[in-house]
Every structure is written in structure tokens, then in C-alpha cells.
Amino acid sequence: MxxxxxxxxxxxxxxxxxxxxxxxxxxxxxxxxxxxxxxxxxxxxxxxxxxxxxxxxxxxxxxxxxxxxxxxxxxxxxxxxxxxxxxxxxxxxxxxxxxxxxxxxxxxxxxxxxxxxxxxxxxxxxxxxxxxxxxxxxxxxxxxxxxxxxxxxxxxxxxxxxxxxxxxxxxxxxxxxxxESIDNFSAAERFSWAAHRQVTREEDETYSLLGLFHVDMPMLYGEGGKKAFTRLQEAIYNSMLDQTLFLFSYSSHRESQPLLADCPTRFCQIARCASCETRCFPSHVSYSDVFPTSNWSVQAHEQIMTTVTPFRNEISATISLIDDRDVSNRLMFLNDDESRTEISHVAILNHTLIDHIEGALCLLLFQPPDSEGVAFHRTRSFLALLPCVKEFTSRLQKQRILICPDPSSSDRNQRIDITFALDDDQFLAWSWSARCVNHRSAVPV
Structure with missing residues (x-):
């Protein structure tokens, strides 16, 4: 120094x-x-x-x-x-x-x-x-x-x-x-403090936030603001397992959105969140826990690493799904201006609003016609609140979720995808851009 x-x-x-x-x-x-x-x-x-x-x-x-x-x-x-x-x-x-x-x-x-x-x-x-x-x-x-x-x-x-x-x-x-320690505040809340702040170089919008999350990462000037912010969110999730990273708003009206935000401004409307105490939520799992090398032959492990997560950073966790028909009359939509007709499933996150401690924040998903019942897209209506989760505990399906870059997408804005594992007998890995499902890889466990 x-x-x-x-x-x-x-x-x-x-x-x-x-x-x-x-x-x-x-x-x-x-x-x-x-x-x-x-x-x-x-x-x-x-x-x-x-x-x-x-x-x-x-x-x-x-x-x-x-x-x-x-x-x-x-x-x-x-x-x-x-x-x-x-x-x-x-x-x-x-x-x-x-x-x-x-x-x-x-x-x-x-x-x-x-x-x-x-x-x-x-x-x-x-x-x-x-x-x-x-x-x-x-x-x-x-x-x-x-x-x-x-x-x-x-x-x-x-x-x-x-x-x-x-x-x-x-x-x-x-x-x-x-x-109060900054560590007691969610990632979404910390990002909301940075919304609308200005920088000279677009990457600095991300690099200026590293200290708020106690994260170290390489400075790659020239990579662009969106890629830098994606890297930061991946690093935060890998260290904090904070699902509030999914609680942001897009202003564009596309049929589906990336799972991670492209800049801190997306979090400008976030309310104070709190962790849910409901025990029905499955615990987080790390990437190595999802794919333990002891359960894979070398060839199979290399195959899934190559075809599903060919880039350095990947995030994995366990998330709970429920059919939208089971809760549609109970959801509190936090974005009333957008259509909700596409919603087919609700992903229950492990955070709620401080004024609804018995509830849970939710991502709203839909299944494209060509998904064969496996893949889910995130809808424009990004956020809802399920006021009382305990009533629906028995109907929750635990799903494995993997976030990884999509190598087939030429659009830098659409390089973040979501993958669900739904079958006990084999791992079905789906990835897609914001427009459509583009490939499938199935590797037996």
C-alpha cells in the first residue's frame, strides 16, 4: 500500500x-x-x-x-x-x-x-x-x-x-x-443501492461493487458491462447462495428473460427481503454435490462437463416447483401491468418480504410447447408472493437447477440459461436462449 x-x-x-x-x-x-x-x-x-x-x-x-x-x-x-x-x-x-x-x-x-x-x-x-x-x-x-x-x-x-x-x-x-452488518442484507438489496449510479467505464459498474460482497474477481476491461455483472452474480451465488439474485425486474416485454440480471438498475424496486423459516425448502447443494465424481465414470463426467457446462463458471442449487393451477388464486402479483396467461409453474424461492414472513417470493415459469415437459422459461411477470407456503408443502416438487452459459447462443445478452433435473434415473440437461430450446443432452447416472 x-x-x-x-x-x-x-x-x-x-x-x-x-x-x-x-x-x-x-x-x-x-x-x-x-x-x-x-x-x-x-x-x-x-x-x-x-x-x-x-x-x-x-x-x-x-x-x-x-x-x-x-x-x-x-x-x-x-x-x-x-x-x-x-x-x-x-x-x-x-x-x-x-x-x-x-x-x-x-x-x-x-x-x-x-x-x-x-x-x-x-x-x-x-x-x-x-x-x-x-x-x-x-x-x-x-x-x-x-x-x-x-x-x-x-x-x-x-x-x-x-x-x-x-x-x-x-x-x-x-x-x-x-x-447492522452489511452481511445481513441480501444481494438484491445491496444491488438496489447501486441502481442508477454512474461510472465512466461500463465494467466499473460491476467492479465498484466487489467490496460490498467481499468478492475478489479478475478485472477484464473490454469484456463489457453485462458480462462483468454476470460474473459478479455467479461469484456471489457461489459464495452466498443468495436466491434474491433472481428477484429483479426487466422493463422489456419479451416472451422470456434471462435468469440473472444484466445490470444493478434491474434491482431498483426491490423491497426488504428476509429468509424464509419454512422447513419445506430443500437445502442448497454445490456443483460437486450435484455431480459427485465418485458416481460418474471419467468419460461420463467429462461428457457432461463438456456438453452442459463448457465454461469456467457454473451455479447449482435445489429449488421447489409447484403447478400454477394449485396456487393461481393465492398468488400476490407484484407486477400487475404484465400478462400472466403464460404461467404454468411457480418456483418457490427461499426468501420472502419482511411484511409477509409466512410467505415466499416466487419466480413465474412456463413450459414451451416443444419442451417435452422438461424445460421451463421465466416469464415477463418475474415476481409474485405466495402468502402462506405451509398450506402447499405437500405439493412441492424438489427440482435440481443449474445455471450455465449457453455456448450455442450468439447473443451475449442471452448467455444465461436454466436447467432442471426431473428424472431419478437419468440427468436431463436442457439449455436454451431467450427465444427457444436449442439442444438436449442426456447422460445416465
């Missing part, structure tokens, strides 16, 4: 177990910002350094003076990162949550908020800082945050203004003041 000395303005590297107390500066990038190259090529410790003539230097200098006044000798700013090194950039992005969490003070510099005498209160609420993707974890991770105007006048702390900030950002109040 590199830190800038607040008095000498010299950059120094520290190994993990020798990092001194430090503060952090958060700000919105503008023109002529100081970069790592500027600081190393033209050290700002030199009064005659050309880097001092850049507009961004005054911001760094102001933060250093503030830190020194508060008794801290070291400060971290994003100019401490060598962004020309992909390995360092990846390591830093994966470590940012820890950097923020371990900082003694987190300064937020709001250049677009004028001095208090000019009436900064309304401008504080409208500051662009609250709209950026990277600032979400910057707001949540550190315990102590101080806000400053463009003239370095104090606005207040996160704790002092927590109700106002919660109203601005829609982040749960208890998360802001760290009265």
Missing part, C-alpha cells in the same frame, strides 16, 4: 503489517488531476515540481493540511495507484473496501458544493458525489466520514447527517451508521 506523507508530500510504500494510521481523500475527478505518474516523475515534495501547477494539486494539498491538522502523517488518494499496471490495479480494486474500512478518517471533498455562506445545504443533497458508482462503498465501508465543501468548509459527518444521506442514497440507515 502506498501512502503520501502529509507534510513532506513524499510517496512511500508499506507492507501490509506495517501500515501506519492514515486518512483517505475521496473526490470527483476533474481536469488536470494528479496521477501516479505525476507524483513519481515530478515529486510534489519539490516546490518547483511541474505537478504543483496542475489544478488537482490544490485539492491534494488541502487534504494533506487537513490531515496534518488532525494529527495524521499519512494519506491515501487514488493518485497512489499505478494504473498503468493491470496487476496493481486489480489488487487495489479488490482491496479498496479494506482500505476504506481501516482508515482513521475518510474525507469527502465536494467541489460542486459552495461555501456554507452561499447556502450549501441544498447543493449537498444534489452533489454528483452521491451519484457515482465508486462512492457507494466509500460511503458504507469507513466508520468515520467527514464532508467538506469546495472551499474546505466542514459540512458535517456521516453520523451527523445519516438520515439525510439515507434519504439521498436509499441506503439502509443501520448500514450507514454501522449499527
Amino acid at each position: 502506498r501512502l503520501l506523507n502529509t507534510k513532506s508530500l513524499e510517496l512511500q510504500h508499506f507492507v501490509p503489517n506495517q501500515v501506519p494510521d492514515y486518512v483517505i481523500l475521496s473526490h470527483r475527478w476533474a481536469s488536470e488531476e494528479l496521477t501516479f505518474e505525476d507524483i513519481t516523475k515530478y515529486p510534489v515534495s519539490n516546490p518547483n515540481s511541474p505537478a504543483r501547477r496542475k489544478q488537482g494539486f490544490s485539492k491534494v494539498q488541502g487534504a494533506c493540511k487537513l490531515a496534518a491538522r488532525d494529527g495524521y502523517g499519512w494519506i491515501w488518494i487514488d493518485s497512489c495507484i499505478d494504473k498503468s499496471s493491470s496487476s496493481e490495479l486489480q489488487e487495489t480494486i479488490n482491496s479498496m473496501w479494506n482500505y476504506y474500512e481501516q482508515s482513521n478518517i475518510f474525507y469527502v471533498y465536494m467541489a460542486d458544493v459552495p461555501d456554507s455562506e452561499a447556502g450549501w445545504d441544498r447543493r449537498f443533497q444534489k452533489s454528483e458525489w452521491f451519484t457515482r458508482g465508486w462512492t457507494l462503498q466509500e460511503l458504507i465501508a469507513p466508520a468515520y466520514v467527514e464532508f467538506y465543501t469546495g472551499n474546505w468548509s466542514p459540512i458535517g459527518t456521516k453520523l451527523e447527517r445519516h438520515k439525510e444521506i439515507a434519504n439521498i442514497t436509499k441506503i439502509d440507515l443501520d448500514v450507514l451508521v454501522q449499527a
Whole structure:
């Protein structure tokens, strides 16, 4: 970790177990910002350094003076990162949550908020800082945050203004003041806090969220925002087994939708969820549990790995299905604008809304005419609530579900499929794009 000395303005590297107390500066990038190259090529410790003539230097200098006044000798700013090194950039992005969490003070510099005498209160609420993707974890991770105007006048702390900030950002109040761990909130809720935030590079919409889920993953700039977000959801599901990843809304009116969302904005309407306590739900299973190598010959195992999950990431779990006719008069539809005529089955998830603790959230599915009774598509009406699950426990069918990329689909948006295992004697693996079923592979157990 590199830190800038607040008095000498010299950059120094520290190994993990020798990092001194430090503060952090958060700000919105503008023109002529100081970069790592500027600081190393033209050290700002030199009064005659050309880097001092850049507009961004005054911001760094102001933060250093503030830190020194508060008794801290070291400060971290994003100019401490060598962004020309992909390995360092990846390591830093994966470590940012820890950097923020371990900082003694987190300064937020709001250049677009004028001095208090000019009436900064309304401008504080409208500051662009609250709209950026990277600032979400910057707001949540550190315990102590101080806000400053463009003239370095104090606005207040996160704790002092927590109700106002919660109203601005829609982040749960208890998360802001760290009265409750972020780990107690579902993936869907955390994604909802990121909805509508802006980034410069589309992949950063995903990479800026890694700290919220304590997930490490490679930075692949150029892969596109949708693919990056899919990788993140796969990593989250594999580590958290959180079925709220399926609780999102698509605005388009297609006949069926991918099982995973393509961006955080899809979760903007999510309500507070809670885990169901109903014991009828089957436990989650891992990929290795679904296909234990001891039950497969080498050839058969290689075949299913090749034909069904040819890509690196795959997700598996167990899910409960029930015929729509059994519950159609009981379902509470949470998206009344869309047709429900296609629904044939309901997938019972292991989460409910906090106001309906005896119920369960459901995915609405239908069987295409050519599916031979095996495959299910997700309908446009993505979400419903079954108010009382216990009444239907005896009719629930436990189904094995596998989410994997579809190698036959040329449309990047439709690379996430759903596969059900319905037969005790053989594993029937179906995969399809959003348009139709496209292939079948049956491997005997």
C-alpha cells in the first residue's frame, strides 16, 4: 500500500503489517488531476515540481493540511495507484473496501458544493458525489466520514447527517451508521443501492461493487458491462447462495428473460427481503454435490462437463416447483401491468418480504410447447408472493437447477440459461436462449 506523507508530500510504500494510521481523500475527478505518474516523475515534495501547477494539486494539498491538522502523517488518494499496471490495479480494486474500512478518517471533498455562506445545504443533497458508482462503498465501508465543501468548509459527518444521506442514497440507515452488518442484507438489496449510479467505464459498474460482497474477481476491461455483472452474480451465488439474485425486474416485454440480471438498475424496486423459516425448502447443494465424481465414470463426467457446462463458471442449487393451477388464486402479483396467461409453474424461492414472513417470493415459469415437459422459461411477470407456503408443502416438487452459459447462443445478452433435473434415473440437461430450446443432452447416472 502506498501512502503520501502529509507534510513532506513524499510517496512511500508499506507492507501490509506495517501500515501506519492514515486518512483517505475521496473526490470527483476533474481536469488536470494528479496521477501516479505525476507524483513519481515530478515529486510534489519539490516546490518547483511541474505537478504543483496542475489544478488537482490544490485539492491534494488541502487534504494533506487537513490531515496534518488532525494529527495524521499519512494519506491515501487514488493518485497512489499505478494504473498503468493491470496487476496493481486489480489488487487495489479488490482491496479498496479494506482500505476504506481501516482508515482513521475518510474525507469527502465536494467541489460542486459552495461555501456554507452561499447556502450549501441544498447543493449537498444534489452533489454528483452521491451519484457515482465508486462512492457507494466509500460511503458504507469507513466508520468515520467527514464532508467538506469546495472551499474546505466542514459540512458535517456521516453520523451527523445519516438520515439525510439515507434519504439521498436509499441506503439502509443501520448500514450507514454501522449499527447492522452489511452481511445481513441480501444481494438484491445491496444491488438496489447501486441502481442508477454512474461510472465512466461500463465494467466499473460491476467492479465498484466487489467490496460490498467481499468478492475478489479478475478485472477484464473490454469484456463489457453485462458480462462483468454476470460474473459478479455467479461469484456471489457461489459464495452466498443468495436466491434474491433472481428477484429483479426487466422493463422489456419479451416472451422470456434471462435468469440473472444484466445490470444493478434491474434491482431498483426491490423491497426488504428476509429468509424464509419454512422447513419445506430443500437445502442448497454445490456443483460437486450435484455431480459427485465418485458416481460418474471419467468419460461420463467429462461428457457432461463438456456438453452442459463448457465454461469456467457454473451455479447449482435445489429449488421447489409447484403447478400454477394449485396456487393461481393465492398468488400476490407484484407486477400487475404484465400478462400472466403464460404461467404454468411457480418456483418457490427461499426468501420472502419482511411484511409477509409466512410467505415466499416466487419466480413465474412456463413450459414451451416443444419442451417435452422438461424445460421451463421465466416469464415477463418475474415476481409474485405466495402468502402462506405451509398450506402447499405437500405439493412441492424438489427440482435440481443449474445455471450455465449457453455456448450455442450468439447473443451475449442471452448467455444465461436454466436447467432442471426431473428424472431419478437419468440427468436431463436442457439449455436454451431467450427465444427457444436449442439442444438436449442426456447422460445416465
